[in-house]
Amino acid sequence: MTAAIPTIALVGNPNAGKSSLFNALTGARQKIANYPGVTVERKAGHASFADGRPMSLIDLPGSYSLTPASPDEAVTRDVVLGQQAGERRPDALVVVVDAANLDNHLCFALELIALGLPTVVALNMLDLAERDGLTLDPAILSRELGVPVVPTVAVRKRGLADLLAAVDGAILTHQLETHDHADPPPSDAALHQRARAIARAATLSETPVRRWTQRVDAVLLHPALGFLILLALMFVMFQGVYAWSEAPIGWIEGGIAALQEAVTAALPDGFLRGLIIEGILGGVGSVIVFLPQILILFLFILLLEASGYMTRAAFLMDGIMAKVGLSGRGFIPLLSSFACAVPGIMATRAIPDAKDRLTTILIAPLMTCSARLPVYTLIIGAFIPNTNVGGSPVGLQGLVLFGLYLSGIVGALVVALVLRRTVAKGNAAGFMMEMPRYQWPRLRDVGIALWQRAWIFLRRAGTIIFVTTIALWLLLSYPKVPEGSSESQVDYSVAGRIASGLEVVVAPIGFNHDIALALIPAMAAREVAVSALATANAIEAGDDEEAMAQSLSERLQGRWSIATALAFLAWFVFAPQCISTIAITRRETNGWRWPLFMVGYLFLLAYAAAGITYWTAVAFGLG
Amino acid sequence: MNAKLDSAPLGVAVRISRIDWDAMSHDEGRRLREFGLMEGIDVTPLHRGSLFSRDPLALSVGRMQVIIRARQAAMIEVAPTAP
Ligand SMILES: Nc1nc2c(ncn2[C@@H]2O[C@H](COP(=O)(O)OP(=O)(O)O)[C@@H](O)[C@H]2O)c(=O)[nH]1
Numbered sequence: 240m241t242a243a244i245p246t247i248a249l250v251g252n253p254n255a256g257k258s259s260l261f262n263a264l265t266g267a268r269q270k271i272a273n274y275p276g277v278t279v280e281r282k283a284g285h286a287s288f289a290d291g292r293p294m295s296l297i298d299l300p301g302s303y304s305l306t307p308a309s310p311d312e313a314v315t316r317d318v319v320l321g322q323q324a325g326e327r328r329p330d331a332l333v334v335v336v337d338a339a340n341l342d343n344h345l346c347f348a349l350e351l352i353a354l355g356l357p358t359v360v361a362l363n364m365l366d367l368a369e370r371d372g373l374t375l376d377p378a379i380l381s382r383e384l385g386v387p388v389v390p391t392v393a394v395r396k397r398g399l400a401d402l403l404a405a406v407d408g409a410i411l412t413h414q415l416e417t418h419d420h421a422d423p424p425p426s427d428a429a430l431h432q433r434a435r436a437i438a439r440a441a442t443l444s445e446t447p448v449r450r451w452t453q454r455v456d457a458v459l460l461h462p463a464l465g466f467l468i469l470l471a472l473m474f475v476m477f478q479g480v481y482a483w484s485e486a487p488i489g490w491i492e493g494g495i496a497a498l499q500e501a502v503t504a505a506l507p508d509g510f511l512r513g514l515i516i517e518g519i520l521g522g523v524g525s526v527i528v529f530l531p532q533i534l535i536l537f538l539f540i541l542l543l544e545a546s547g548y549m550t551r552a553a554f555l556m557d558g559i560m561a562k563v564g565l566s567g568r569g570f571i572p573l574l575s576s577f578a579c580a581v582p583g584i585m586a587t588r589a590i591p592d593a594k595d596r597l598t599t600i601l602i603a604p605l606m607t608c609s610a611r612l613p614v615y616t617l618i619i620g621a622f623i624p625n626t627n628v629g630g631s632p633v634g635l636q637g638l639v640l641f642g643l644y645l646s647g648i649v650g651a652l653v654v655a656l657v658l659r660r661t662v663a664k665g666n667a668a669g670f671m672m673e674m675p676r677y678q679w680p681r682l683r684d685v686g687i688a689l690w691q692r693a694w695i696f697l698r699r700a701g702t703i704i705f706v707t708t709i710a711l712w713l714l715l716s717y718p719k720v721p722e723g724s725s726e727s728q729v730d731y732s733v734a735g736r737i738a739s740g741l742e743v744v745v746a747p748i749g750f751n752h753d754i755a756l757a758l759i760p761a762m763a764a765r766e767v768a769v770s771a772l773a774t775a776n777a778i779e780a781g782d783d784e785e786a787m788a789q790s791l792s793e794r795l796q797g798r799w800s801i802a803t804a805l806a807f808l809a810w811f812v813f814a815p816q817c818i819s820t821i822a823i824t825r826r827e828t829n830g831w832r833w834p835l836f837m838v839g840y841l842f843l844l845a846y847a848a849a850g851i852t853y854w855t856a857v858a859f860g861l862g
Numbered sequence: 863m864n865a866k867l868d869s870a871p872l873g874v875a876v877r878i879s880r881i882d883w884d885a886m887s888h889d890e891g892r893r894l895r896e897f898g899l900m901e902g903i904d905v906t907p908l909h910r911g912s913l914f915s916r917d918p919l920a921l922s923v924g925r926m927q928v929i930i931r932a933r934q935a936a937m938i939e940v941a942p943t944a945p
C-alpha cells in the first residue's frame with residue numbers, strides 16, 4: 240500500500256443514512272462542490288482513524304443496485320467500479336443499510352460485497368428499528384454476509400468509532416488475502432431471495448409493522464384532508480417568509496446604515512468614499528438584506544425534507560403533475576426552486592425519465608425564486624397601497640405577491656404541457672418512489688444545511704453581485720457630466736447611454752430609462768436590478784440633500800407610472816435573468832442547446848407578459 | 863381470480879400472483895423488483911391518489927412503503943393471501 244490517504248466511500252440505498260453518517264464522521268471538515276442539498280453533488284470530507292491517521296470520505300448518491308436508473312445512480316456505480324473519471328477507486332466501502340428495512344437494503348449490499356473491495360456494513364437506524372419493535376443480531380448478519388457488521392445510529396453518533404476500526408481492519412486483512420471473485424452476478428429474484436433469507440436469519444424478534452406512521456399517513460395522505468394540509472403548509476411557509484423576516488431585515492438595514500455613516504465620517508469626499516458608500520454598501524447591501532427571507536424559506540424546505548413529509552407532498556401532487564406530463568418527483572425540485580433554481584435544477588437528477596427531467600429543468604426558473612423577492616418587495620412596497628382588500632384581513636400587497644407566485648406556477652404548468660407535446664415529447668412519465676418513515680428533523684443536520692445555503696448566498700453577494708455592482712457604479716460615474724450641463728450624471732454616463740439604446744426596444748412595453756439601465760446588470764442575477772436602481776439613484780441624488788433624504792421607493796414613485804411598475808413585475812415573473820441558472824442548465828443538459836432554448840422562450844414570455852400588463856393597465860387609466 | 867393491484871381494496875394484504883413483465887419497460891420492471899415487488903410476495907395497498915386523480919398508489923412491501931402509478935399496478939395480478 241502506498242502512503243496515500245485511503246479513500247472510503249459511503250454507499251447504500253436512498254435514505255439509509257449515508258449523509259447523516261458522513262456528517263457525523265466528518266463534522267465541519269467537508270468539501271462540497273457548489274450546491275449541496277439533496278445528495279447529488281460530490282461530497283467529500285476528512286476524518287481520522289483512532290490513532291490519528293487521516294482518511295478521506297465520500298458520500299455517494301443513494302442507489303438500489305449497480306444498474307443505474309438515473310444520472311446520480313450512474314455516478315455511484317462508476318465510483319465503486321473505479322470508472323468515474325478523475326476519481327480513484329475507493330480503498331474501502333462502507334455499505335449503509337437501514338436496520339428496519341433489511342429485506343430490501345441487503346440486495347444492494349450483497350451486490351456491493353460481491354465486488355471484492357474491503358467492505359464494512361453499517362447497520363444504521365438501529366434506534367428506529369427498535370422503535371418499530373425489531374430485534375436484530377449483528378453477529379448473525381456478519382456471518383451470513385461474510386463482512387464485518389457494525390451497529391450505528393448516525394444521528395446520535397453511536398457506533399462511529401467501531402465503524403472506523405472495522406474499516407481499518409477490513410483494509411488490513413484485505414491486503415493479506417488473495418482475491419478471486421468470479422461469481423456470476425445472481426438474478427434479481429435470487430438476490431432478493433438471499434436478502435430475505437439473511438434478514439430473516441438475523442431477526443431475533445419482530446412486532447407487526449409500524450402502526451404509528453400509518454396512523455399519521457391516514458391523515459396526511461387523505462385524498463381531501465391531506466391536500467388541504469399541504470396547501471396550508473405552503474401558505475404558512477410563504478407567510479412566514481414575510482412575517483418572521485421583518486425584524487432581522489431591520490437589523491441588517493440598521494447595520495448597513497451605521498457602516499455608511501462610519502465611512503462618511505472616516506473618509507474624505509471622493510472616488511473611494513463614493514465607491515464604498517454607493518457601490519459596495521448601497522449595492523451589495525440592498526441584496527444582503529434578503530438573507531433572512533431566503534433562510535426562512537430554506538428552513539421550511541429542509542424541515543419538510545428531513546421529516547419525511549416531502550415524499551408525501553410528492554404523492555399528493557403527482558395527480559396534478561401527471562396532467563401536464565410530469566410526475567410527483569418533479570414537485571421536490573420545483574419546490575426547492577422557490578428558494579433557488581440552481582439547487583432545484585440539480586435535484587432533478589433524481590428524475591429517471593429523461594424527457595420528464597428536461598421539462599422539469601426548463602420550467603424550474605418559473606418558480607418564484609428568492610432572488611426575485613428583492614425586486615417584488617421594492618416595487619410592491621412603492622406602488623401597491625398598504626391596505627386591506629375590501630375590509631377583509633387580506634392585505635393588498637400580500638395578494639399581489641401571491642398573484643406573482645401564482646402566475647409563475649400557472650405559467651410553468653402551461654409551458655410543461657406545451658413542451659411535453661412538442662420538444663420534450665415522450666412516454667407518460669413514471670412515478671416510483673420509496674416512502675421514508677416520519678422522523679423528527681435533527682437540529683444539527685438542518686443547521687449544517689442551512690449554513691451551507693447562507694454561505695452560498697453570501698458568496699454570491701460577495702462575488703457576482705459585488706463585481707457587477709462595482710462595474711455598474713463605474714460605468715454610471717464616468718464620464719463625469721460637465722459643470723453646468725443640464726443632463727444628469729446617469730444619462731451622461733456610459734451605462735446611461737447603453738441604456739438609452741436598450742430603451743428603444745423596451746419602450747413599447749412601458750419600460751423607462753431607469754428600467755433599461757437596471758435590466759443589463761440584472762442579467763447576472765435578478766436582485767442586481769434592485770442594487771442597480773439603488774446605485775443609479777444614489778449617484779443621481781449626488782449631493783442634493785433633499786434627494787438624498789428620499790428613500791429609493793419614494794424616488795421611484797415620482798418617476799414611474801403604476802402601469803410601468805406592474806409591467807416591470809410581470810417581466811420578472813418570466814425573465815431568465817440569472818447567469819448561475821443558465822450555467823447549471825448547460826451543465827445538466829450537456830450543451831448549449833437547452834439553456835439557449837430556455838433563455839429564448841423565457842424572454843419572449845417576459846416581453847409578452849410585460850407588454851400585455853402595461854397595455855391593459857394603461858387602458859384602465861393607470862398609465 | 864384475476865384481480866389487479868390497481869383495483870385492490872385499500873388496507874387488505876394480497877399476494878402477487880403474476881406480473882406482466884413484458885408490458886412494462888425494462889427500467890420499470892427493474893425498479894419494481896428493486897422495491898421487492900415480485901411474484902409470491904405479499905403487499906398491502908394503503909393510499910390511492912388525491913382529490914384530483916386516482917394516481918398514484920402507495921403500498922407496503924414488507925417493512926417498506928413504496929409509491930407506484932396505477933398504470934404499473936394494472937400490470938400486477940394479485941390473489942388473496944393464503945389463510
Ligand atoms: N433515527 C435515526 N434517523 C436517522 C439515522 N440515520 C439517518 N437518519 C435520518 O434518516 C433520514 C435520511 O438520512 P440521510 O443521511 O439523508 O440518508 P441518505 O439518503 O442515505 O443520505 C434523515 O432524516 C436522517 O436524519 C439513524 O441512525 N437514526
Ligand SMILES: [Mg+2]
Pocket residue numbers: 257258259277278301
Ligand atoms: Mg444523502
